Each structure stands twice: as structure tokens, then as C-alpha cells.
Amino acid sequence: MFDIVYFSSTSENTKRFVEKLGIKSTRIPLFAKEVEDFEVEKPSILVLPTYGGGEDKRAVPKQVIKFLNNPANRAKIAGVVALGNTNFGETYCIAGDIVSEKLNVPLLYRVEILGTPDDVIEVKERIQKLWNARQN
């Protein structure tokens, strides 16, 4: 099964969602300097928040960009789950679209703020399906 690698700011919305999934997860460090030495070992799903409301190019947290600057990490990401808020209109969860397009991997799901129990079930199912698809 995939691991999860995620970024969550000190507001920890993303962290709380990830913990509900019950899948082995590691957190991308908060300090950009520490991200340099941070590598994932196994195929993983990337879960990230969207920094909404600023310029679009700032929507992906800089720690995630730094993490993906490392080709070894990029190669491990099999899918993306994004968090956001529909209040941001057409840029809702756009960090997920940006990373998914750049990595050429599916954006599995969009989650609002903390997510609901239904979101948790749906995301777990989709991660499992993606894993099963890879085994064939």
C-alpha cells in the first residue's frame, strides 16, 4: 500500500485530515532548510493544502515545491489529494491541479477545510483503487 506524505502549516488542518485516513504518513518539515534532507522511501500519495487567495503561483506551499525539487521525491508520488475552500472560486484546491499536472499523476480528490467523514471514506477508497490498479 502507498504511504502518505503531506505538508501542513501550523494551522494543522491537513495534518488532522491525514490522521483520519489511518495510512502510514510522514510530514514534510515546516522549515524549508530541513526539507533539503527530507526524502520519501516508498511510493506515496501527496496530500497538500492550497494557499488560497494570493497569486496562483503562490498556491503551492514553498516547502512542497522544495520537496518536489528533489527528483527522487518526485518519482515516488503516485497521486495527489488537495485541500482548499470553495470560497476561492476558480482557484479552489488549485495547488492539487498544479502539482498533478506537473507530475502527470491523478488528482484523486478535493477536500474542503478539514474534510467530513464522507471525504475520509472516499479518499481511502480512491487511494486503495489506485494501488490495486498499479498491482495489475
Added chain:
Amino acid sequence: MNTKLAITRPVNWNKIEDAIDLDVWNRLTSNFWLPEKVPLSNDIQSWETLKPNEQLLTMRVFTGLTLLDTIQGTVGAAALLPDAITPHEEAVITNIAFMESVHAKSYSSVFSTLCSTDEIEQAFRWSEENPYLQKKAEIVLGYYRGDDPLKRKVASTLLESFLFYSGFYLPMYWSSRAKLTNTADLIRLIIRDEAIHGYYIGYKFQQTYNQESQARKDEIKQYAYDLLLELYENEIKYTADLYDELGLTSDVKKFLHYNANKALMNLGFEALFPKDDCEVSAAILSALSPNADENHDFFSGSGSSYVMGKHESTTDDDWDF
């Protein structure tokens, strides 16, 4: 109100204590806008196509929103300032307060573009006399004047993330029917700002809340749900009063449930209303956020589903953005 003088140290933006302060400041300032940049006069023709009762409803809804923004820009921000943890937080709150005043003024821009002076004055009089609107204001003002900083933040977050939405529904509804689309653009700017305000005040709430004893946490959490339900009960009456005539009340209620859940989540609490009660009509959701309903399952093969592409390695240059 707490009259502690907060200004005992100059704000040093080269020494950030909480990275979220700087991040939110940057987002808020890069979002800065004024109503003059939205070409509202392009809506004059569209306004004329609305029936008199639809015009009246629209004006009333907007005076209701004006009242909430007025409260949030004056009393609301002043109530939050003394509780700021960092000097940068004080600066962010002043930005929030100012933008609320911009929002309040922007409804007046809509009015002066579309309505006569007489109509405007009547609508404002309605807002001063409508019992449900006045009650909504009273409840929130009561907690802003209270002496519990955590409760003030709960009241503020519920105002930013819940109380506006009975009003925001209508311009989204018109927009979904290709009416008043420039006004809807202006409202979308307000909705975007409110999301950051709700996120930020909710975040600051959680910073303090998480350090409290379990008994105190239980008290505050109970208070948050109680206040939400008190406001909700009044919102339902306010909504029926406004929207019954157009037959929209039940759809507006779903929109209220959906946003009440989001307000609770901004405070770090679980959603209250079940999914079925929150299923806002697709037209409204897509007027709000065009890609919100794109959570299709790419395995299902139906619709505009995702096609698994061939893998192509990206280069480092791709990531220099």
C-alpha cells in the same frame, strides 16, 4: 471590554513569531481591491429585467450584508485587537477591519449604480427595523462586548464564515441565471476575503484553545455549538422572511448548513449538519466555485474523467516557480 494597552512594542516584521501572520498579511494585501474596479454599471440593463419584488429582495439582502460588514469593521475588529498574541497579528486585524469597511462601502456602490435615492433609503430603513436582522446583530454584538477572548473569536468566526451566507446566496443565484454578473464578481471578491478572515481568526482561536484545560475546552466547544444553533434558528426565520416569496428558502437553507459546517471547521470543530442537508444546488455551487463539483472518480470512466497518461520525467526547471 478589555482596555489593556497593546502597544508596548514596535512591530518588527524582520522578526516573525508566527509564520501564519506574515503569510496571511501577504495574501490579504495581494488581494486588495476596491469596488470602483468592478464595472457595476454593466448590470444596469440586467437590473431592469428583475421584477419589482426581486429588486426589493436584492436591496434588502444587500443592506443586511452592509450591516454585518459595518459591525465587523468597527466593533468586531476592535474587540479582537486587545487579545492579539503577536504585534503582527494586530497589524493583520487592522487590515481585516479596513477590508470589512471596503465591503460595507461596496454595497453602496451597487445601490448608487442601480437604484434611486428613495429606494436606497427605504431599504436601509428596512434593515434597521427587520427583527431577525436586528437580532442577528444583537447576538453578535453581545458576545463582542463580553469579557471572554475565546468566545469573542468564536462569535467573530461564525459571523465571517456563517452569517453572511443567507445574503451571499442571492447574488450567486442571479449569477447562475446570467443576471447581475458584475455585482456577482464583486461579491466573489468579498467571499474570497471572508475565507481568509475566517481561517485566520479560527486559527488564532485554536492557538489559545489548544492550551486550555479539558474542562475549559469542553465549555468553549459547547458554547460554540450553542451559539451556532442560536444564530441558526434566527437565520432560518430571516431566510424565510426574505426568500419565501421566490420559493428559494429550502435551497438557501442547504447553503446555510454547508457554510455552518465550514465555520465550525475553521474553528477546528467537526461539521454538524449531515451531507444530505448540505447539498446545495449545482448551479449555486458552480456560480461560487466552477470546479467544486469536479470530484468525479477517474476510475469510473464516465464524464470528463482522468486519462492515465504515459510517464514523462519532469526536469528541475519545471519546479522553478
